Amino acid sequence: MTAETPTGRPDPRRRRSTAHKLLRDPQAVVTAGLLLFIVAMGLLAPLLASHGPNESSLDHIDAGIGTPDYPLGGDHSGRDIWARLLHSINTSVVSALIGASIALIVGVAAGLVGGYYDRARSATEWTFSLVMTFPGLLLLIVLMPLTGGDFRITMAIFGVLLSPGIYRIVRNQVVGVKNELFVDAARVSGLTDRRILARHVLFAVRGPVIIATAFLCGSSIGVQAGLAFLGVGPATVPSFGSMAAEGFQNLYIAPLQVVWPSLVLGTMTASLVLLGNALRDTLEGATRRPSKVAALKAAKASAVDDASSALLVVQDLAIAYPTPSGELNEVVSGVDLRLEAGETLGLVGESGSGKTQTAFAVLGVLPPEAVITRGSIRLDGRELLGLKESELRGLRGRTIAYIPQEPMSNLDPSATVGSQLVEGLRAASGVSRQEARERVLALLARVGIPDPEHTFGSYPHQISGGMAQRVLIAGAVACRPVLLIADEPTTALDVTVQAEILDLLRDLQEEMGMAVLLVTHNFGVVADICDRIAVMRDGRVVETGTSLEIFREARHPYTRMLLDSVLDEETVRTDPPAAASPMAAVAESAGKEK
């Protein structure tokens, strides 16, 4: 209900496939294109090179570039560098495929099992922690006699050594997703665990695994080349590593020999890493910051007609968000509000009506991409739009205060309740630490917390939701603000707690004489506490009036529709239970068989 940003509404354009989005990302296109080109060169090696990778010719030892049939010259054994380079690509590609696929098969399978079944987790966890302790490169060298030097077997072992990383990723994702309601719903639908894992859990894991695969391929290629560089493995297998090693030995005679393998190897691994990053941006939705539209924000206050005496005057306020296509989409279009000192105004509407956006605009805490296209917000005659952040900071806490919908997520879980309140109070009023502490304790007692000392030293998770909301109210009223903005302050609370919080708000308001702007969708709450009501729909205020006027003689059809939707006290279900008649049951089961 808080998500009232324009992105929340269905938009057919958003249904673009991931592949489509990738194609629009130059980084992904360039790196994937490079990789495809290199792989194709490797596959076409027999056609592109006129010699085998191990064919040596005494005439071509250290031959220069451009020697006929030896486009890149010959190495110190007289082999065709061009041919060896192309065949080395194949070695790298095979290494990458083997290493990454083994790591994926082992890691994903174990991650799914370990994440989904609590009982299996300790076993998988233990196993993979053990695998992680193996010194990888050393193990591969030590096992050389066993593998017979075949780089494919070496890469398979390396794949197992890489699998803990994938296991961890998958396990974490699965643990997160298995308590999602749609997985529960699948279980209730009678799906087998295997089907749930394959169809409902695997998809959530998909993104991070695809990203990790690009990096796995890169490290497999690197390790294979590294081992060959060290001279581990047979010399007959062409590899960037062995080519670079030989080039090094020949550095003074033919300095370019080391450059070619390094260049291709570097291009391949860099492309894989960059492709991995591009995949991450696309799959995990790194949204690009909108282009600088904030400059528009300081829209000149439109012509202010009467210098009214009201505490808060919002005139013709319009808020827009940039769409992906670059246009502005208005979510609040021309809102007028007036709030007298000491009065409670209920801003009522359904989700998406723009009520929270309006409240955030008054607080000056709209998200950075929001643009205020026109209008004016005046508090005590002072224009708030166009104020600098530092000036706004001076107002917030002291003059305007805020109570959020979700008390728990608005408290820092890593600090005690008391220290957060003290910090806020000192930032707003600059009193000494000791004085702030005393004032906070007095406030906690005032908002109805039974043991202020104890709550002062508690962490947010140690107190209930109702208590947390009381704590936030204490923080909000600490500096006796003239305007309190409450965004669905009781929606997350139980009804009995809601009643107490509303009582508290009413008492505090009378005591301090502050004005309250209450954003809510609950007409019961409005009836309880509001003097006047403004009904919002699609970014506009459709009707304003005193509580009695709105509830008794609403004029706008939308207001009447909303009020009619309120489940009234008198309606009680009266029809008897619709016991399925035996005949209907028979007909239904017949339908099921068919």
Next chain:
Amino acid sequence: MATPLLEVKDLRLAYPGQGFRARPVEILHGVSLTVGEGETLGLVGESGSGKTTIGRALLGLAEPSGGSVVFAGRDITCLPSKERRALARDIQVVFQDPYTSLNPSLTIGDILSEPLIVQGATAKDARGKVGELLDRVGLPADAAERLPREFSGGQRQRVAIARALAPEPRLIVCDEPVSALDLSTQARVLDLLIDIQRRTGVAYLFISHDLAVVRHISHRVAVLYRGDLVETGPARKITATPEHPYTRRLVLASPVADPVEQERRRAERRRLAAEAAPDVA
């Protein structure tokens, strides 16, 4: 109502405690309730009262530590997973959050046909049935090819209801199915649920924290307080003349959408609170 469709007897449920050698925390302390064929039992309680846990125990998503659950004369308290899966034909669920209860990567058609296919329907039959289900919950037929994110909260909840209806169950556990919805949507979804019940004779266990919602749809209401059932009875009686002090507090705490009436109710609630704890003030 000779034998009720669902009979829960002395249901207890405990979660293992947090930390080394911690004692298990008992959430339900012996709850007994019945739901008749084609009936709606409203289950009201505040957060932490255990109302969702009861639903999960019936669905086999949480394992009771005591008591029994009898469905249509058969004990289903702790079933082996194969028999529990077969029970999906008879007991279904609609969850609170329409945003997380639908797999975001499957189309509506896939979401609705999946339970049918696992129950043995062919892909073609399932497709035909999907159209019928969409129609029954008031969604257009072309919804089948679209993804959940293209729908509003109310429409998604209709999809979730259609999914629950797919195997033609005899009981649907509705866990706060309308509390995440807007006011006008809420009323429409409730009317849809009532309409479906009248047509198919399905029974609902309707879990909610909102007395107004429960009153609207339930034949009988059960009030749960801290893991115990404190009061059960016809909807009108529970909401008009509650007996248990907690129920009374709950009724008085629910704000009514009328300033004058609400002021009266508030005064009464405050008077009651002052009586209950005279020494606090």
